[in-house]
Amino acid sequence: MTRLHVIIPLRWSDFDAYAHVNNAEMLRLLEEARIEAFWRPDDGGVGGATAILDARPGAETIALIARQEVEYLAPIPYMRAPIDIELWIGRIGGASPEVCYELYSPVGVSPRVLFTRAATTLVMVTAATGRPERISDELRHVWEPYVEEPVSFTKRGR
Amino acid sequence: MTRLHVIIPLRWSDFDAYAHVNNAEMLRLLEEARIEAFWRPDDGGVGGATAILDARPGAETIALIARQEVEYLAPIPYMRAPIDIELWIGRIGGASPEVCYELYSPVGVSPRVLFTRAATTLVMVTAATGRPERISDELRHVWEPYVEEPVSFTKRGR
Amino acid sequence: MTRLHVIIPLRWSDFDAYAHVNNAEMLRLLEEARIEAFWRPDDGGVGGATAILDARPGAETIALIARQEVEYLAPIPYMRAPIDIELWIGRIGGASPEVCYELYSPVGVSPRVLFTRAATTLVMVTAATGRPERISDELRHVWEPYVEEPVSFTKRGR
Amino acid sequence: MTRLHVIIPLRWSDFDAYAHVNNAEMLRLLEEARIEAFWRPDDGGVGGATAILDARPGAETIALIARQEVEYLAPIPYMRAPIDIELWIGRIGGASPEVCYELYSPVGVSPRVLFTRAATTLVMVTAATGRPERISDELRHVWEPYVEEPVSFTKRGR
Structure with a gap:
């Protein structure tokens, strides 16, 4: 039940002519x-318990994106402070983990605002063959602490 | 039961270091x-039967994005010919129309490849007040020929 | 003394929060x-007399960018009509042709506005070795009709 | 003779299909x-001795971009560590300061690589009128410690 926390600085170019973070830029x-x-x-070292979804060019296993779903709850205005993102794994699956996200206002800003909810379904693929690759027991074990209920979307039409 | 057809040229900058159209760029x-x-x-004129979702800066009614869902079915490689996009309205709703899309290989390329399926839920908002705005009967009438079953997503985990 | 003419549609994402084409997006x-x-x-065919600067992944010779200079003369507002770009070759050099540009308001808009002047110095490189590659006499011959005085920049501080 | 030092994290989307930072993305x-x-x-406070070129939407004085020149000396490969950028003011001028840059490999990487040299000419403009605005003596005074010889470009054809 542990979420991963990262902070990501916005860029001026994330904003479109409405002066909000653009919907595509959100991705x-x-x-x-x-x-x-x-x-x-x-340096190729282990960056943390979860540093194993490595998809950099040259990696043996890469993670392709199969599906994304995003709910835009509040527009993100320009600010210098980095936004605060919580990530977790909604399900591990056979070869298709689902990463879930909640994007919040910068740490220290009060009240805290939830800007966006999202989920990405990845497919683990052997780079050399392009074939889906079953997630190993070892990897499953490392990910388990970060597995939580998938994000609940509220705006689906059906 | 009429779909709208548009062709959109790719840009070199749509491609990331995997040499495929980037997942965010897809949006x-x-x-x-x-x-x-x-x-x-x-020129502000009517561009077609459906040219009324106009959201340009200065428009009285703008269309904010509430939700997007995308299924990436096949990677899009670099090509000069524009991709072929079909759009329709999956539901009109009170203030929240849903636009559905299928992205295909360029017209004339055989066999035709379905790259991506997607849906965007918009919210019609009065620009001056920021309040959702009920879609008028007139607009409903104009849109009706383009209403079809919402896109069927096949990769949802639940 | 022939210039090349191309038209390029803008994208909504070219605009930043000032509602003008962003300076980086200009490139x-x-x-x-x-x-x-x-x-x-x-299809790999010859697209025109000048279709030989081909730098697509897989090409034997690629064109890297060594230098760019841009003068922003007037901001580009949002418009649906594609902008009108004139290109020519300012000098051919040994391995480093210089491409010059003037970006104008859409064809048919009056009065015609010059938005931007720019020049790009390329380096022709053998893809396999990364080494600069002397421009062949054949290529020189094909390019000669498009060689004109380099663009005159007026805002250089020195 | 003091340069400003900032570090900027790259993004995956800065890379194009050649797996290098794209030339436009450099800007x-x-x-x-x-x-x-x-x-x-x-918070609107003073961020440092030079925090007065503030061009955020809503600022009384904004800085438009009149000119940019960039020399691409070495391609920037993907890396997680932020790149190291030195900035200084090449000249103050009447209303048009020139900002100069050198982009280097991340701090701590040896040997240090100079990737890019660049200069941007700004025009200080009163937001309400769009008119160029003379730089005040006060601002001149604040900027003076950061004035250094303008960057020397080596690839100009003339």
């Missing part, structure tokens, strides 16, 4: 959060 | 398709 | 103009 | 460096 923030939480550091 | 393509299908032309 | 427009003017079409 | 990095060095923090 860039999810992408950076995923990398920060799950990829190995530059 | 840019949906955004451009939506604008092409629904916004009024520069 | 995306130059990039697309260069590709449209100089790269071979998808 | 995003300059943009973020400029903001980090010169804009006031969120």
Whole structure:
């Protein structure tokens, strides 16, 4: 029941002509959060208990994106302080883990605002063959502490 | 039961270091398709039966994005020919129409490949007040020919 | 003394929170103009007299960017009509051609506005070795009709 | 003779299909460096001796971009560590300061690599009128410690 916490600085270019973080750019923030939480550091060392979803070019196993779902709850205005992202694993599956996110206002800002809820379904793929790759027992074991109920979406039409 | 058809040229910058259209950039393509299908032309005239979802800065009613769902079925490689996007309205709702999309390989390429399925839930908002705005009977009438079953997603975990 | 003419549609995401085409995004427009003017079409055929600066992944010779200079003369507001870009070759050099650009308001809009002047110095490189590659006499011959005086910059401080 | 030092984390989306930081995206990095060095923090307080080039929406004086010049000296590969950017003011001018940059490999990486040299000419403009605004003596005084010779470009064709 442990969530991963990362902070991601916004960029001026995340904002569109409505002066809010653009809806597509939101997925860039999810992408950076995923990398920060799950990829190995530059030196190839283990960056944390979960640093094993490493999908950098050259990695043996890469993680392709199969599906994303995003609920935009409040527009994100320009601010210098990095936004605060919580990540967890909603389900591990056979080869398709689901990463869940909640994006919040910067740490220390009160009241705390939930901007966005999202989930990404990945597919673990052997880079050399392009084939889905069963998640090993070892990896399952490392991920288990971060597994929690999948994010609950409230805006689905059906 | 009529779908809208638009073609959107890719840009080199849509591709990430995997040499595929990036997952976030995909939402840019949906955004451009939506604008092409629904916004009024520069001269403010009516661009087509559906040119009334106009959300340009200055419009009285703007369309905010409440929710997006995307299934990435096949990676999109670099190509010069524009991709072929079909759009329709999955439901009209009170103030929240849902736009559905299927992204296909360029017209004339055989066999035709379905790259992506997606849906965007919009909220029609009065620009001056920020309040949701009930969709008028007139608008409903104009949209009705483009209403079809919502896109069927196959990768939802639940 | 022939210039190449291409038209490039803007995207909503080219605009930043000032509601103008962002300064960095301007280079995306130059990039697309260069590709449209100089790269071979998808079928590998010759797309025009100049379709030989082809730098797509897999090409034997690629064109790296060594230098860019841009003068922003007037902000570009949002518009649906594609902007009108003139390109020419300012000098051919040994391995480093310089592509020059002027970006104008859409064809048919009066009066015509010059938004941007720019130049890009490329380096032709053998993909396999990463080494600069002397431009062949054949290529020089093909390019000669498009060689014109380099763009004159007026805002250099020195 | 003091340079400003900022570090800017790369994003996966800065990389194009050549797996290098894209040439246009480079200007995003300059943009973020400029903001980090010169804009006031969120609370409107003074962020440092130079925090007065503040161009955020709502500011009385904004800084438009008149000109940019960039030399790409070495491609920037993907890395998790933030790149190291040095900024200084190459000249103050009447209303048009020039910001100069050198982008280096991350702090601690040896040997240090100079990736990019660049300069941006800004125009200080009164937001309400759009007119250039003479730089005050007070501002000149604050900037003086950061004035150094403008960056020397080596790849200009003329």
